[in-house]
Amino acid sequence: MIKDSELDALIICKKCHKLHKVEQLKHGEIATCSLCNTVLYSCDQDIIKKGLALSIASLIFLFLTNLFPLVQVDFLGSEQYVTITKTIITLSHEGFWFVALMVASLIFVSPIIIISLYITLFMLIYLKRNKDAARKMLILLGYILPWHMSDIFLISILVALVKLIGFVQINMGVAFFSLLVFVIINLYITRAMPMHTLWFQYQKNFKDEKDD
Amino acid sequence: MIKMDDVSNLIRCPLCEAVNYDRGMQTRCRRCHSSLYAYKYFKNEKTIAFLITAIIAYIPANIYPMMITKNFGHETSSTIIGGVILLWEHGSYPISLIIFFASIFVPIVKFVILLYLFINARYPKEEMSNSTKKSMFYLAEIIGPWSMIDVFVVAILASLIHLQSIQIIAGDAATAFALSVFFTLLAAQSFDISSIEKHKRGIRDESRDSNTK
Numbered sequence: 001m002i003k004d005s006e007l008d009a010l011i012i013c014k015k016c017h018k019l020h021k022v023e024q025l026k027h028g029e030i031a032t033c034s035l036c037n038t039v040l041y042s043c044d045q046d047i048i049k050k051g052l053a054l055s056i057a058s059l060i061f062l063f064l065t066n067l068f069p070l071v072q073v074d075f076l077g078s079e080q081y082v083t084i085t086k087t088i089i090t091l092s093h094e095g096f097w098f099v100a101l102m103v104a105s106l107i108f109v110s111p112i113i114i115i116s117l118y119i120t121l122f123m124l125i126y127l128k129r130n131k132d133a134a135r136k137m138l139i140l141l142g143y144i145l146p147w148h149m150s151d152i153f154l155i156s157i158l159v160a161l162v163k164l165i166g167f168v169q170i171n172m173g174v175a176f177f178s179l180l181v182f183v184i185i186n187l188y189i190t191r192a193m194p195m196h197t198l199w200f201q202y203q204k205n206f207k208d209e210k211d212d
Numbered sequence: 213m214i215k216m217d218d219v220s221n222l223i224r225c226p227l228c229e230a231v232n233y234d235r236g237m238q239t240r241c242r243r244c245h246s247s248l249y250a251y252k253y254f255k256n257e258k259t260i261a262f263l264i265t266a267i268i269a270y271i272p273a274n275i276y277p278m279m280i281t282k283n284f285g286h287e288t289s290s291t292i293i294g295g296v297i298l299l300w301e302h303g304s305y306p307i308s309l310i311i312f313f314a315s316i317f318v319p320i321v322k323f324v325i326l327l328y329l330f331i332n333a334r335y336p337k338e339e340m341s342n343s344t345k346k347s348m349f350y351l352a353e354i355i356g357p358w359s360m361i362d363v364f365v366v367a368i369l370a371s372l373i374h375l376q377s378i379q380i381i382a383g384d385a386a387t388a389f390a391l392s393v394f395f396t397l398l399a400a401q402s403f404d405i406s407s408i409e410k411h412k413r414g415i416r417d418e419s420r421d422s423n424t425k
Contacts, residue, residue: 156364
């Protein structure tokens with residue numbers, strides 16, 4: 001039987017599932033898979049501080065995104081604007097409650113949950129407090145992370161607007177740009193801090209405490 | 213030290229990405245305690261159930277209109293393929309290609325990959341190497357969510373273009389398509405990646421299961 005400590009020194013590539021041994025990296029170095037060159041892990045000593053700062057920043061942009069209009073159109077003198085909440089409400093008013101529910105959970109609920117989880121998690125790990133809550137949050141994060149589609153929503157806005165070019169006059173709203181920033185920050189967080197890096201930091205910071 | 217014999221029994225927890233020793237059907241992840249083999253007698257049956265539901269939902273998604281445009285009382289409705297062709301004829305090739313890629317290419321590729329992997333796990337044939345199959349699964353997982361583009365576009369247009377003279381209303385296909393995407397996402401998540409290569413040893417031997425503590 002293999003001990004847990006030995007298993008912790010191993011990593012499996014997410015793409016081709018090749019087994020690798022984790023080497024101690026210097027600050028700023030990146031380890032890639034020997035078979036498919038996918039990034040396996042990287043070494044960044046300030047990752048928790050960076051993650052905390054970035055997730056607080058993205059929370060601010062998330063607020064802006066949800067409060068202000070994304071796009072405003074002007075057609076023969078009549079004006080219309082769209083916000084994320086208005087999209088969901090319109091859909092449910094027209095009877096598409098399943099689509100409304102799905103859009104709401106993918107672009108409204110899950111970003112809020114994910115960002116608040118990131119902030120509390122990084123804080124708990126940074127302060128080395130409440131190991132059990134941190135573990136539960138990491139598990140919850142793992143379940144919610146695949147159901148986050150802000151980036152896809154951003155592309156959809158662009159596609160919708162290109163469809164409208166020529167019909168109406170389009171004015172970009174504040175929320176569109178804040179969504180753009182939010183997606184970029186979020187992309188960086190998920191790239192630089194994938195689940196196994198978070199778990200590794202969790203184990204490293206809480207290793208003094210005994211299990212259970 | 214780790215022996216080479218043990219290495220082939222190592223699996224990756226899909227939730228927290230920890231490396232685990234495969235203790236057969238009762239394996240729980242040592243780190244996040246999620247069960248790695250939840251379905252002892254229903255291996256990947258959940259996947260195929262979700263996949264069939266998604267394929268069934270994909271049929272009305274292509275038959276019914278996705279988007280209805282009311283222009284000065286004149287109503288035109290377009291299906292997914294109709295919308296792609298219309299955009300191509302209007303000359304907006306990139307958008308037409310994006311919609312084609314997101315709503316037709318991605319779902320079908322995902323259906324084919326998951327079906328192939330499911331059948332291959334059941335009736336093994338050594339056509340492709342295991343790492344290729346795993347890369348295929350990874351591809352299906354990555355491109356899957358992008359088929360939501362069309363639903364989002366319709367949602368945005370329906371709430372944005374709500375003027376007196378011109379209105380865009382979502383069609384019945386939106387619900388069907390959203391259902392289809394939802395179930396393909398579930399199908400991909402419930403698929404047990406280790407079943408790609410585990411068939412070599414046949415059905416996971418019960419003797420090893422009972423030996424676990």
